Amino acid sequence: xxxxxxxxxxxxxxxxxxxxxxxxxxxxxxxxxxxxxxxxxxxxxxxxxxxxxxxxxxxxxxxxxxxxxxxxxxxxxxxxxxxxxxxxxxxxxxxxxxxxxxxxxxxxxxxxxxxxxxxxxxxxxxxxxxxxxxxxxxxxxxxxxxxxxxxxxxxxxxxxxxxxxxxxxxxxxxxxxxxxxxxxxxxxxxxxxxxxxxxxxxxxxxxxxxxxxxxxxxxxxxxxxxxxxxxxxxxxxxxxxxxxxxxxxxxxxxxxxxxxxxxxxxxxxxxxxxxxxxxxxxxxxxxxxxxxxxxxxxxxx
Amino acid sequence: xxxxxxxxxxxxxxxxxxxxxxxxxxxxxxxxxxxxxxxxxxxxxxxxxxxxxxxxxxxxxxxxxxxxxxxxxxxxxxxxxxxxxxxxxxxxxxxxxxxxxxxxxxxxxxxxxxxxxxxxxxxxxxxxxxxxxxxxxxxxxxxxxxxxxxxxxxxxxxxxxxxxxxxxxxxxxxxxxxxxxxxxxxxxxxxxxxxxxxxxxxxxxxxxxxxxxxxxxxxxxxxxxxxxxxxxxxxxxxxxxxxxxxxxxxxxxxxxxxxxxxxxxxxxxxxxxxxxxxxxxxxxxxxxxxxxxxxxxxxxxxxxxxxxxxxxxxxxxxxxxxxxxxxxxxxxxxxxxxxxxxxxxxxxxxxxxxxxxxxxxxxxxxxxxxxxxxxxxxxxxxxxxxxxxxxxxxxxxxxxxxxxxxxxxxxxxxxxxxxxxxxxxxxxxxxxxx
Numbered sequence: 001x002x003x004x005x006x007x008x009x010x011x012x013x014x015x016x017x018x019x020x021x022x023x024x025x026x027x028x029x030x031x032x033x034x035x036x037x038x039x040x041x042x043x044x045x046x047x048x049x050x051x052x053x054x055x056x057x058x059x060x061x062x063x064x065x066x067x068x069x070x071x072x073x074x075x076x077x078x079x080x081x082x083x084x085x086x087x088x089x090x091x092x093x094x095x096x097x098x099x100x101x102x103x104x105x106x107x108x109x110x111x112x113x114x115x116x117x118x119x120x121x122x123x124x125x126x127x128x129x130x131x132x133x134x135x136x137x138x139x140x141x142x143x144x145x146x147x148x149x150x151x152x153x154x155x156x157x158x159x160x161x162x163x164x165x166x167x168x169x170x171x172x173x174x175x176x177x178x179x180x181x182x183x184x185x186x187x188x189x190x191x192x193x194x195x196x197x198x199x200x201x202x203x204x205x206x207x208x209x210x211x212x213x214x215x216x217x218x219x220x221x222x223x224x225x226x227x228x229x230x231x232x233x234x235x236x237x238x239x240x241x242x243x244x245x246x247x248x249x250x251x252x253x254x255x256x257x258x259x260x261x262x263x264x265x266x267x268x269x270x271x272x273x274x275x276x277x278x279x280x281x282x283x284x285x286x287x288x289x290x291x292x293x294x295x296x297x298x299x300x301x
Numbered sequence: 302x303x304x305x306x307x308x309x310x311x312x313x314x315x316x317x318x319x320x321x322x323x324x325x326x327x328x329x330x331x332x333x334x335x336x337x338x339x340x341x342x343x344x345x346x347x348x349x350x351x352x353x354x355x356x357x358x359x360x361x362x363x364x365x366x367x368x369x370x371x372x373x374x375x376x377x378x379x380x381x382x383x384x385x386x387x388x389x390x391x392x393x394x395x396x397x398x399x400x401x402x403x404x405x406x407x408x409x410x411x412x413x414x415x416x417x418x419x420x421x422x423x424x425x426x427x428x429x430x431x432x433x434x435x436x437x438x439x440x441x442x443x444x445x446x447x448x449x450x451x452x453x454x455x456x457x458x459x460x461x462x463x464x465x466x467x468x469x470x471x472x473x474x475x476x477x478x479x480x481x482x483x484x485x486x487x488x489x490x491x492x493x494x495x496x497x498x499x500x501x502x503x504x505x506x507x508x509x510x511x512x513x514x515x516x517x518x519x520x521x522x523x524x525x526x527x528x529x530x531x532x533x534x535x536x537x538x539x540x541x542x543x544x545x546x547x548x549x550x551x552x553x554x555x556x557x558x559x560x561x562x563x564x565x566x567x568x569x570x571x572x573x574x575x576x577x578x579x580x581x582x583x584x585x586x587x588x589x590x591x592x593x594x595x596x597x598x599x600x601x602x603x604x605x606x607x608x609x610x611x612x613x614x615x616x617x618x619x620x621x622x623x624x625x626x627x628x629x630x631x632x633x634x635x636x637x638x639x640x641x642x643x644x645x646x647x648x649x650x651x652x653x654x655x656x657x658x659x660x661x662x663x664x665x666x667x668x669x670x671x672x673x674x675x676x677x678x679x680x681x682x683x684x685x686x687x688x689x690x691x692x693x694x695x696x697x698x699x700x701x702x703x704x705x706x707x708x709x710x711x712x713x714x715x716x717x718x719x720x721x722x723x724x725x726x727x728x729x730x731x732x733x734x735x
Contacts, residue, residue, distance in 0.1 A: 057384055058409030059622065060440065079699055144560075145568065161504060161560040163710065250504075250560070251703030266381045268695045269409065270732070 050275035057269030070276035079252070080260060080277065084284075086167065087257040091236035094174040098235075099228055101175060102182035107216075109183070110190045120187075127180035135244025138173045142245075161250045170245055170254050177241060178234065182227055189223035190216070225296045229289055236285055257281050335368045336626045338633060341393035343374050343616075344650070346586060352649035356642055360633060367629045369395070380694075387411040392621035394630045400434040400450065400615045400688055401508075407437040407447040408691055413620040414445030418631045423449070426640055431655040433684040434615045438691075448617030451638045452652040454581040455603055455611055455678040456512060458484075459588055462597035464491050464576040475677035478602040478609055481516065481543055488553040491576035498551075500558035500566040500575040501544055506705040507697045508614070509579075511687055513540045516606030520686040521722075528734060529690050531726035533719035539606060541708065542715055549711055559709050571596055582675040586651040589670050600671035603678050611678075612685025615655060653679045692733035700725045 051070060055063045074080060109120050126134065141149050142159040150156060159169040197215045206214070217224075239258040242248065248255035248263070255263075257277065265274035344353045350373075357371045372393055374382065380402050386392040387406070396412075406412050424432075427450060435448040458479075465472075470487035473479040479487070488498025503509070511521055519537035522529055547554040555575065558566050564587055569575045571593055578584075588598055603609050618638065620630045636642070640658030644665060647654040653676060654660055665676045687693050701722060708718035 056409075057388060058411070058440070059387075060410045145565070156557070158560045163706070163712075249702075251706045252699065263698070266384050267698075268692075269384060269405070 047275050048279055050272055051279045052276075053272045055270075055272040055275075057265075057271060063272070066272070070273050071280070073273065074276055074280055080257070083252070083255045083260040084257050084281075086253070086255060087236055087281075089167070090171060090174065090238070090254075090256055091232055093171050094178065094235045095228055095231045097171070097175045098178045098182050098231055099224070102179050102186055105179065105183045106186035106190055107212075109187055123183055124180045126177055127184075129177075131177065131240040132244050134173065134177050135241050138176075139245060142169060160246050163250055163253055166246060166250055166253050170242060173245065174235065174238065174241060178231060182231060185223060185227045186220065189220045193219040221296075221300065225293065229293060232289065232292075233285060236281070335366050336629050338367060338369045338395060338624075338626055338630055339372050339393040340369050340395040340633070341372045341374045341379075341397055343376050343379055343397045345376065346583075346650055348586075349646070349649035352645045356637055356645065360636055367626075367633065369633055383411075387621070387623070390623045392623055394621055394624040394626060395633060396619045396621060398448070398617055398619060400448070400613075400617055401693060403435060403447045403617060403619065404437045404689060404691060405694065406619075407445065408440035410440055411622055412447040413622045413624065413627055414439065414447065415449065415620065415631065416446040418628070419446075419449070420635050423635050423638065426658055427451075427655045428657060430613065430683060431615055434613050434688055435617055437689065448619035449634055449638050450615030450617050450655045451643055452616040452647060452650055453613050453655055453679060453682055454583060454652055455613075455675070455682055456509065456579060457582055457603055457675065457678060458601040459570065459578045459580060459584065460599050460601050461570065461573065461576050462599050464496075464573065465599065467491075468576075473601050475602045475674060478605045480605050481539075484604055485543065485547060485551060485553070488547060488577060489551050492551070492553040496573060497555040497558075497575055498553035499547060499577045499579065500555050500561070500569060501548070501579065501709070502561035502563050502566050503559045503706065503709050504562045504565075505702070506709060507701045508612075510540060510544075510705060512612035512614075512685060513604070515610045515612050515683065515685065516540060516604060516608060518607055522686045522690050524689075529692075529730055531696070531723045531730065533722050538715060538719065541705075541718070545709065545711075545715070548709065556710070559706070567591060570598075577601075582653060582678065583651045585670055585675065600674045602674055603681055609681045610683050611681050612687070613682035614685065614688065616652070651675075653682075690730070692730045695732075696726050696729045700729060 052065055052067060053063050054066045054069070055061075105123060109116065109123060113119060129137075139160065141147055144150060144156070144158040144161075147159075149159065157165060160166050193216060197219070198211055201211050201215055236256075237258055238256060239262065242254055242256050242259055243262075246254045248259045258281070261274045261277040261281070264270050264277060340357065342350075342353050344350045354371055357369050361368055374397070379398060383392065383396065383398070383402075383406065387409075392411070398406075403412065431450040431453065432446060435450050436444060436446050439445050465487075468487055468490040470490060471479075471483065473483075491498040511519075514521060514537055517536050517539035519534075519539060521532060521537055523532045524530075544554070548556055548559075555569075558569070558575070563580050563584060566575055566578045567584075567587060570578050570588075571591070582600075585600060592598060603611055618634045620627050620634070624630055638646075638656070640656045640662075643654040643656040643659035644662040647659060648664060651670075654662075654665065659665065660676055660679065664672065666673050690696070704713070704718050704721040704725075707713045708715070713721075
């Protein structure tokens with residue numbers, strides 16, 4: 001009875017119904033939203049807020065707003081900018097090398113090799129290892145006396161403690177660690193390139209190199225842009241690997257920005273300033289990434 | 302605002318996930334249940350862990366009302382771990398650490414002032430010089446004792462006996478130690494093709510340089526009008542330039558040993574590549590255990606400059622200010638660090654006990670493994686000025702470690718290293734004076 005009576009009214013009042021539907025949707029979303037708000041948005045806002053205070057570790061400290069003072073200190077902090085420079089060198093070189101190596105590996109794994117399935121699984125192995133385990137493993141590889149690297153090369157280099165070799169040595173581990181994700185994504189992209197294009201190019205007499213340059217790369221472009229930007233963000237935010245491998249040493253030569261911020265907060269107890277560092281790093285990363293994506297988009301048009 | 306830092310600390314603990322939780326049943330004692338204490342121990346040598354655990358077991362058997370849980374920590378990250386657990390209010394009740402770290406924690410109010418609660422027999426068993434290494438400002442203008450010092454380390458020399466005898470250098474004794482000049486001469490004589498007189502492992506150069514610096518009266522810090530500044534004058538430069546001379550002028554020290562940690566030159570030492578390795582007394586354990594058959598080694602007493610004084614840092618046991626069972630924690634510490642127990646711990650770690658009754662233990666003065674030389678060197682230990690400097694840790698890791706490493710690698714000159722230590726150092730210390 002009510003049903004039939006309500007029906008015509010309901011059709012007329014569709015906007016109202018959809019509004020109440022919106023409320024229902026919101027209620028249904030709530031279980032998913034609450035954790036996001038509590039665990040992600042909340043701490044983020046809190047961190048940003050903290051960046052404008054002089055919060056310090058201690059039982060009897062008082063925190064007050066200091067406005068932009070932390071940012072002023074940051075601009076004058078030579079140690080931080082040195083660490084930031086190291087972070088950029090690290091993130092750019094790891095991302096580029098990772099991309100080149102992964103592209104090669106993906107092309108190889110895309111061929112009709114024997115035991116291809118097995119090889120693909122092998123290529124994924126580093127992905128299954130936590131960064132701390134990778135760090136410990138490579139520390140053994142690099143060990144000056146007992147390490148396999150010195151044994152194989154017949155050298156006597158203390159890889160992780162030498163001022164000039166430490167950063168490249170850590171970069172190598174970073175490349176190794178990040179290769180699986182990049183390889184898998186590129187491999188998926190390669191498998192989406194239509195075979196007809198290669199056949200057509202083959203008919204036109206294009207060689208392997210020509211086909212790679214004029215078909216594979218342009219077809220992969222969206223995938224490449226996506227994975228390199230993601231890699232860049234992951235790499236500049238890398239912490240655990242370097243913390244385990246070198247703890248920022250020797251003499252700060254591998255002190256990535258995240259490690260620097262961690263030390264400010266949990267070693268020296270300057271929570272407010274550490275939060276400022278976090279905010280500044282985020283801003284710079286967003287700017288770099290925005291510029292890169294904008295250029296890629298423009299070129300793609 | 303206070304709540305903020307608490308909330309941050311909670312987030313930090315979730316992130317760090319390094320601290321165990323629970324165990325805090327506050328009114329357990331009243332209801333007849335045993336009080337539970339957590340004891341964070343940093344013992345790492347096998348014998349030392351055994352000694353620590355044995356003492357804990359002994360205590361637990363004798364005190365059913367106060368049960369102590371042994372929690373294993375590590376020197377590598379103990380201070381990061383403590384910052385997070387202090388902020389979260391969940392620190393272990395009894396904390397093992399060393400005196401350089403206590404100053405900062407004391408100033409921030411994380412540690413309990415023990416000056417009034419320690420029993421007098423423990424107070425009198427440990428000399429005042431050792432108590433000075435744990436006496437710090439409380440961050441509010443007062444002074445307090447923030448730990449019980451129990452193991453100390455002095456820097457000695459380990460020598461290959463055959464090479465030393467062949468060099469014809471005088472055998473030093475605790476009463477008549479080598480001067481730095483004699484040391485330089487001896488290492489020059491012991492340097493031959495493929496063999497160096499000395500290996501300076503300088504992976505962590507700062508504490509070593511600062512403690513040896515006192516030989517020539519180098520304090521590295523001065524405090525005037527409540528403001529601490531870094532100082533690198535003629536006294537401070539002595540040890541720096543003497544080590545540098547061995548490396549590049551006399552060429553009696555191997556530059557490739559510079560990146561090594563303290564124990565890393567041992568294979569070279571056993572192989573005759575290095576005649577002398579300077580290191581802390583605890584290294585005797587590794588030397589004694591790892592030396593190949595027939596290898597003869599001696600422990601030489603600390604070097605003498607103007608004096609033979611070295612900076613004392615002690616390992617300590619402290620009580621967290623947030624501990625719900627502070628009294629029980631102090632009782633446990635008093636038991637754990639009494640004379641006989643300190644002797645056991647010192648033996649386990651091959652370090653020097655602060656307790657005078659433990660130092661008189663025959664095991665501490667025996668000839669075997671040069672305990673006599675090691676124990677005699679304790680008289681040279683004085684309070685190092687850097688212990689009292691708030692911000693020392695940041696100065697050490699940001700400024701001093703890279704600067705000293707570059708200096709010893711001959712990348713910068715003595716004037717440059719001095720300038721960096723002072724100018725960049727003062728900037729760091731300024732943050733803590735605010």
